[in-house]
Amino acid sequence: MAADATLDFDRINNAEARADGVFELPLLPLNAQVLFPSVLSLIPLTTAAQIKAAAFAREQATTLIACKIRSEKSAQSLIDEIHAVGTEIAPGKTTEIADDCVQLLAQGRRRVRILEVRQRGAYPIARACAMAEEAVEPQTLESLSTALKELFKHSSQYNEAVPESIVKHILSLEDPGQLCDSLASILPLAPEDSQQLLELEDVAKRLELLAVLLTSDLRDNEIHDEVHARLQDEIAANQREMYLREQMRVIQQELGDGDIFQQEMRELSERIRAANLPGEAQEKAMKEVSRLSVVPPMSPESGVIHTYLDRLLTLPWNVLSEENLDLKNAEDILERAHYGLSKVKARIIEHIAVRKLAKEKMKNPILCFVGPPGVGKTSLGKSISDALGCKFLRISLGGVRDEAEIRGHRRTYIGSMPGRILQQMERAETVNPVFILDEIDKMSSDFRGDPAAALLEVLDPEQNVNFVDHYLEVPYDLSKVTFITTANDLYSIPEALEDRLEVIEFKGYSEEEKIEIARRFLIPKQLEANGIADAGIRFSKAALQHIIRHYTYESGVRNLEREIARMCRRIARQVASDRGFPKRITPAIIEKHLGPPQMLDSKVNRNDAIGIVSGLVWTPNGGEIQTVEVSLVPGKGNLMLTGQLGDVLQESAHIALSYLRARANEFDLPADDFENYDLHVHMPEGAVPKDGPSAGITLATALISAFTERQASAAYAMTGEITLRGHILPVGGVVEKILAARRRSIPHIILPKDNQKDLHDLPKTARRDVVITFVEDMNEVLELVLGEPPVVRSRDIEVEKRKATEDASDTNED
Numbered sequence: 139m140a141a142d143a144t145l146d147f148d149r150i151n152n153a154e155a156r157a158d159g160v161f162e163l164p165l166l167p168l169n170a171q172v173l174f175p176s177v178l179s180l181i182p183l184t185t186a187a188q189i190k191a192a193a194f195a196r197e198q199a200t201t202l203i204a205c206k207i208r209s210e211k212s213a214q215s216l217i218d219e220i221h222a223v224g225t226e227i228a229p230g231k232t233t234e235i236a237d238d239c240v241q242l243l244a245q246g247r248r249r250v251r252i253l254e255v256r257q258r259g260a261y262p263i264a265r266a267c268a269m270a271e272e273a274v275e276p277q278t279l280e281s282l283s284t285a286l287k288e289l290f291k292h293s294s295q296y297n298e299a300v301p302e303s304i305v306k307h308i309l310s311l312e313d314p315g316q317l318c319d320s321l322a323s324i325l326p327l328a329p330e331d332s333q334q335l336l337e338l339e340d341v342a343k344r345l346e347l348l349a350v351l352l353t354s355d356l357r358d359n360e361i362h363d364e365v366h367a368r369l370q371d372e373i374a375a376n377q378r379e380m381y382l383r384e385q386m387r388v389i390q391q392e393l394g395d396g397d398i399f400q401q402e403m404r405e406l407s408e409r410i411r412a413a414n415l416p417g418e419a420q421e422k423a424m425k426e427v428s429r430l431s432v433v434p435p436m437s438p439e440s441g442v443i444h445t446y447l448d449r450l451l452t453l454p455w456n457v458l459s460e461e462n463l464d465l466k467n468a469e470d471i472l473e474r475a476h477y478g479l480s481k482v483k484a485r486i487i488e489h490i491a492v493r494k495l496a497k498e499k500m501k502n503p504i505l506c507f508v509g510p511p512g513v514g515k516t517s518l519g520k521s522i523s524d525a526l527g528c529k530f531l532r533i534s535l536g537g538v539r540d541e542a543e544i545r546g547h548r549r550t551y552i553g554s555m556p557g558r559i560l561q562q563m564e565r566a567e568t569v570n571p572v573f574i575l576d577e578i579d580k581m582s583s584d585f586r587g588d589p590a591a592a593l594l595e596v597l598d599p600e601q602n603v604n605f606v607d608h609y610l611e612v613p614y615d616l617s618k619v620t621f622i623t624t625a626n627d628l629y630s631i632p633e634a635l636e637d638r639l640e641v642i643e644f645k646g647y648s649e650e651e652k653i654e655i656a657r658r659f660l661i662p663k664q665l666e667a668n669g670i671a672d673a674g675i676r677f678s679k680a681a682l683q684h685i686i687r688h689y690t691y692e693s694g695v696r697n698l699e700r701e702i703a704r705m706c707r708r709i710a711r712q713v714a715s716d717r718g719f720p721k722r723i724t725p726a727i728i729e730k731h732l733g734p735p736q737m738l739d740s741k742v743n744r745n746d747a748i749g750i751v752s753g754l755v756w757t758p759n760g761g762e763i764q765t766v767e768v769s770l771v772p773g774k775g776n777l778m779l780t781g782q783l784g785d786v787l788q789e790s791a792h793i794a795l796s797y798l799r800a801r802a803n804e805f806d807l808p809a810d811d812f813e814n815y816d817l818h819v820h821m822p823e824g825a826v827p828k829d830g831p832s833a834g835i836t837l838a839t840a841l842i843s844a845f846t847e848r849q850a851s852a853a854y855a856m857t858g859e860i861t862l863r864g865h866i867l868p869v870g871g872v873v874e875k876i877l878a879a880r881r882r883s884i885p886h887i888i889l890p891k892d893n894q895k896d897l898h899d900l901p902k903t904a905r906r907d908v909v910i911t912f913v914e915d916m917n918e919v920l921e922l923v924l925g926e927p928p929v930v931r932s933r934d935i936e937v938e939k940r941k942a943t944e945d946a947s948d949t950n951e952d
Contacts, residue, residue: 147228150200150201151201152201152248153201155267155268159267159268160266161265162263162265163195163201163202163226163263164192164194164202164203164261164262165191165205165220165252165255165261165262165264166181166183166188166191166203166205167206167216167219167220167262168204168206168207169207171206172322172329172333172336173224173225173227174225174319174320174322174332174335175225175247175248175315175319176246176316177319177320177323178246179244179245179323180241181243182235182242183239183240183241184238186260190261192232192240192242196229196232201226201228201229203224203226203250204224206220207219209329209330215255216255216262220255221337223249223251223269224250224252224264224336225246225247225249225250225336226266227245228244228245228247229244230243230244230245246319248269249268249336250267251266251267252265252266253265271315271340272340272341274341274342279314279341283314283317286348287309287317289353289356290305290308291305291309292356293356300324308321308324314341317345318341318344318348322348325351325355327351331351334347335347403427403430406427407424407427413455414455415450416455416612416615418613419450419455419610419612419613422611422612423447423450423451427447429443430444430447446549446609449610450612453560453564453614454564454566454567454569455614459528459529459568459570459571461493461528461570463494465487465491465494467525468486468487468490469483471521471524472518472522472525475517475518475524476518476521477651477654477655477659478651478655479514479518479644481642481899482518482642482644485505485642489503490525501599501600501617502618502620502621504597504598504622504640505639505640506578506636506639506641506642507519507625507642507644508624508627508628508641508643509646509693510626510759510760511692511693511696514694515624515644516574516576519532522620526572528571528572528620529567529571529572530572530574532574533558533559533574534576534577535577535580535589536577536581537582538582538589539581539583539589540584540587541586541587541591541592542586542587542608543558544559544596545557545606546608546610548608549609549611555609556610557609559573559596559605559616560614563614563616569618569619571620572620574623575593575622576623577625578593578625578635579629579630579631590631594634596616597623597635597639602615602617602619603616603617623639628641645899646692646694646874646877647694648877649683649687649880649881650901650903652698653679653683653686656695656699656702657677657682660698663699664702668707668709669710669713673713675709675720675721675723676721676722677723678722678723680724681723681724681725681727684725684728685705685728687737688736688737689701689728689732689735689736689737690737692760693759693760701732704732705728705731708731709731742763742882742884744852746850746851746925747850748848748849749843749844750766751766751836751840751854751856752764752765752766752836752852752854752856752884753832753836753855753856753857754857754875754876754879754887755830755832755871755875756830756832756871760874761873761874761875761876763878763879763884764828764833764836765821765822766819766836766840767819767820768817768818769818770818771816772815773815774814775812775813775814775815775817776817777791777792778816778817779820780820780824781820781821781822782824782825782826784827784828784829784830786830786831787829787830787831790834790860793834793860793861794837796862797838797863797916799812800862805846817841819840821833831867832857832871834858834859834867835856835857835858835866835888835913836857838916839919842924846924848924848925848926849925851923851924851925853884853885854884854887854888855879855882855884855887856887856889856923857869857888857889858913860916864917865915866891866913866915866916867892868892869893872889873896873897873899876900876908880907884908886909886911886922887909887910887911888910888913888919889912891913891914893912
């Protein structure tokens with residue numbers, strides 16, 4: 139539509155209302171625009187209905203009603219899709235700005251409330267009435283207007299888009315309503331806020347709302363201005379520093395001192411040449427220096443390259459520490475620092491001997507020390523480094539779950555660094571340290587990767603000669619490092635990783651070994667640590683036995699040292715108070731200072747009994763006695779298992795019961811016993827989970843004892859897996875189990891015959907104190923443990939009494 143001649147707004151009057159105050163005008167729905175009275179606005183007309191409605195109003199020299207369309211549209215009717223309050227406008231000049239879009243200049247006249255909308259031809263017609271402003275005290279309006287003008291004056295300093303002439307015009311307005319409408323039309327308000335301002339009939343409330351909106355906008359502008367000013371200051375500081383550096387460079391060139399940056403490049407190149415790096419690492423380092431020479435010194439990339447080169451050059455690449463391969467010296471150091479552990483010490487001496495003879499031809503083994511806590515696995519690694527004269531490194535892998543802890547982060551990440559392996563090698567400053575990887579069984583994996591898989595390359599003598607860290611991205615030789623790993627058990631170590639390890643088991647210490655360790659190491663250490671080394675205090679053997687048996691429960695000596703330390707602190711208090719103190723520590727003095735015994739023997743069965751048998755079990759703290767109790771009660775042949783038994787242990791109970799039922803005739807058991815009695819099998823300490831097949835012969839013995847009413851000897855403890863045919867299979871943890879029986883003063887032990895080989899590691903003193911019987915079949919166990927059967931079983935007597943009672947009642951009825 140071509141632009142017509144401009145109509146004079148003064149010639150267009152407001153719509154004349156009927157007697158009821160209602161008038162009809164063409165409706166102009168707008169998507170996101172709110173028009174205010176007394177304000178000139180440009181309206182884009184994008185639909186045919188809008189264009190025709192505007193054309194009709196211009197031809198007839200009449201006004202229109204402009205209203206905003208609701209954001210949530212309803213499909214019921216047009217009046218539900220628009221806001222009920224709009225503005226009566228006078229149409230002016232139109233300009234075609236596109237093929238299907240016309241721009242209309244309009245003047246706002248007054249607020250109107252739309253009552254009804256109907257379609258007439260090409261555009262809608264609205265029935266509406268004018269809105270009257272509520273009366274407000276002039277003094278209130280004046281104060282609100284003044285406050286609003288001050289806010290606008292302050293805000294206009296941040297808004298350069300508002301011309302100075304408009305600012306002056308608005309500040310000169312006296313009418314509060316016109317001031318509010320004029321401000322609302324030029325401020326960048328959200329359409330919903332503008333519509334809310336339009337709908338308010340109370341001028342005072344309108345001024346208050348606009349003041350709130352203007353204050354919020356002013357606060358945003360102030361924050362933006364503050365951030366912008368800070369950014370400008372930082373940019374100016376950087377530019378000033380760059381300018382000064384460039385000025386310094388020019389001055390140095392004039393003085394003949396050369397460029398500092400170029401001098402730094404030369405120093406880096408000299409360091410790389412002096413480091414004698416391997417070929418690939420040398421090439422990578424020179425490439426990074428070339429990159430650094432073209433990167434601006436102030437750029438972040440320059441810092442990243444500097445850090446990388448520092449890491450690369452700090453690593454030891456060819457520095458070997460001189461090793462002490464004197465076997466006698468190594469034996470003396472190991473013997474001086476550790477008591478017992480003869481098998482482990484022999485393996486270390488063998489390693490040193492082979493290294494002495496084979497020299498460079500030897501590939502370092504990857505040792506894995508496996509044993510309970512407190513048996514000296516980590517401290518032995520330190521002694522090995524002392525014996526070899528090498529640097530000692532240690533990292534704990536407990537709780538590590540990120541592969542980057544081992545392999546490092548790639549340099550694309552901010553704050554990236556090498557993995558912990560290479561970080562420790564930087565500290566070592568040599569390529570042949572002794573490196574302890576502690577708690578290798580405590581690692582886990584998640585979405586960040588599996589650290590155990592990353593260790594496969596580190597702990598493989600065939601691969602670690604070319605270990606690649608993600609940060610360095612060049613091969614690093616770890617083949618000269620003596621890696622030693624420690625673990626409490628092997629169950630959680632992946633099979634592929636375990637296959638690369640030479641496992642050396644640490645058995646629990648016997649009581650004699652603990653006493654000797656206490657005398658040689660723990661007591662002198664604690665006396666010195668507590669300042670009473672010169673007090674002449676001695677621990678008797680009985681006192682140490684009392685602490686070991688009644689205050690500690692462990693395979694190692696960590697808790698033993700803790701209790702000795704407690705005792706030393708009590709004596710130190712007496713010494714410091716100038717009070718008398720005992721110089722010879724006895725069991726009575728131990729109980730006086732440490733309190734009553736914590737470990738009791740009450741759970742060990744000491745009397746021969748029916749259905750009660752002592753078994754031997756292995757725990758992470760060493761061996762222990764586990765009592766099995768079996769009870770028969772009248773019922774329907776159900777088997778009840780209690781004591782938090784695992785699946786394998788429950789299966790062992792079912793196997794033992796099946797063995798008994800299959801040989802019921804051999805034990806002279808009536809077949810209906812299994813149908814008339816419920817069987818309850820219980821293992822005390824129900825809060826402790828239990829599992830494994832080694833309680834098979836213990837369960838079978840207890841079941842047979844309960845059914846045959848033969849007493850089981852309390853002098854025996856046993857362990858072994860049972861088959862359905864009664865064969866006894868070997869089990870693990872034999873040494874720890876024997877030591878537990880000895881500790882609990884059980885004289886006789888029954889073991890599977892195939893476990894005879896495991897007694898090689900048993901201390902001789904322990905072997906002398908117990909009688910060990912090796913068995914292959916369940917019958918051998920029963921001959922040793924069960925007594926003679928009773929002449930008449932109690933259950934048979936009960937059955938006869940029950941029958942006699944029933945016969946008597948039948949006779950009385952007859």
